[in-house]
Amino acid sequence: MKTVWLECATGISGDMTLGALIDAGVDRTAIDAAIASLNLPDVKLRIETVIKNGFRATHVLVDHPEQHAHRHYTDICRILDQATALTDRQRDLARRLFLAVAESEARVHGSTVDKVHFHEVGAVDSIVDIVGAAVGFDLLAADRIVCNFVPPGRGYVHIDHGICPVPAPGTAEILKGVPLADVPIEAELTTPTGAAIVKTLADAFGPMPAMTIEQVGYGAGTMTFPERANILRMFVGTESVAANTEFVTLLETNLDDVAGEVIGHTRQRLMDAKARDVYVTPIQMKKDRPGQMLSVLCSPADVDVMEQILFSETGTLGIRRSTIQRSIQHRDKVEVATPWGKVSGKRGWRTGSSPTFAPEFEECAALASEHSVPLRDIYRAAESAFLQLQNSGTLPAPTVAGSSPPDDHHHDHSHDHDSHSHDHDHDHDHDHRHDE
Structure with a gap:
């Protein structure tokens, strides 16, 4: 199983992630083509090799004219929709990342997703970083992404609204549910973009899995620290799976305002899209409301397709995602x-x-x-x-x-949801800027 482990020793940002992806061997020409198709005037990706505290790393910079536009989420969606070099999967991932940012900003400012405007994340360099990361991870085609505990940093940061403690309010909203680490550096180590990437993409959080390393990508941050190399390391390799076991992804969402016929229709669409199994569990929700938990077992490679069906058919605001190692015949x-x-x-x-x-x-x-x-x-x-x-x-x-791959949707519906790794909510999309 192809696995990526993100080592965020000094945090994570959009430019660090894009640098690590390119350094790990992701096709830069595809990223350049995707960025060019955004039709942002005079924008160009510049790649440099730098030394951070004695270690080589790839530093990504975005050359562009000075601009002062404050874009809304709908503006970003229009830019993505007309980008002809983006595939549907890449466009959807980029949109989810921006939506996460919009949701966090809307909550912080007491506004709505449609009305809130992006500050740093609406800037050209942030748009390029997010789109480039979406393309890079799609091309990487990992079955599982694991990230170590994320250090947000310490101290204060200057934003458009003044001086704020680290993590900034928008970043803190995104990092809900993500395990954090304390690294004693007085700086913003994890930016909104970086927070969005790990929150959206990571299947689990923790130390490096048992894996055979094939590539290591080094993405450099902008800031330089006296005693630590400001580098994001991306380990790409193969995770061993024990005999008679496999990894699958469990998607869950709680529903209390969806008609039974809609749930049945959604279940059929999920099965037609090659879900391993789909089932409904009666649950008691907030304020004693009766509800249904819709659960989907699928291959890690099919997660995006399954989530798109769940969002479009049920209107749910959030989907929990976890990786499960299960015993099989x-x-x-x-x-x-x-x-x-x-x-x-x-x-x-x-x-x-x-x-x-x-x-x-x-x-x-x-x-x-x-x-x-x-x-x-x-x-x-x-x-x-x-x-x-x-x-x-x-x-x-x-x-x-x-033998054929396990097919869980025949008459024997035994659900093997054992060995759950870290479970977290993937209904947030995420905001971003990168001043590492």
């Missing part, structure tokens, strides 16, 4: 003969265990209807036929190489 498809006709099903097995057989419901139901026999008789006949073939040795021996 290898599976393949076999066919058996019953007195009423052939039935296919899934053969499952684990190392050192006898195979099991689960007949396909649709085929059993069709035979039961056609021959006017109880469904359970078809099931029993199919299971008996499998055992006879298995005992006679006429079935091909199961092999891991020939």
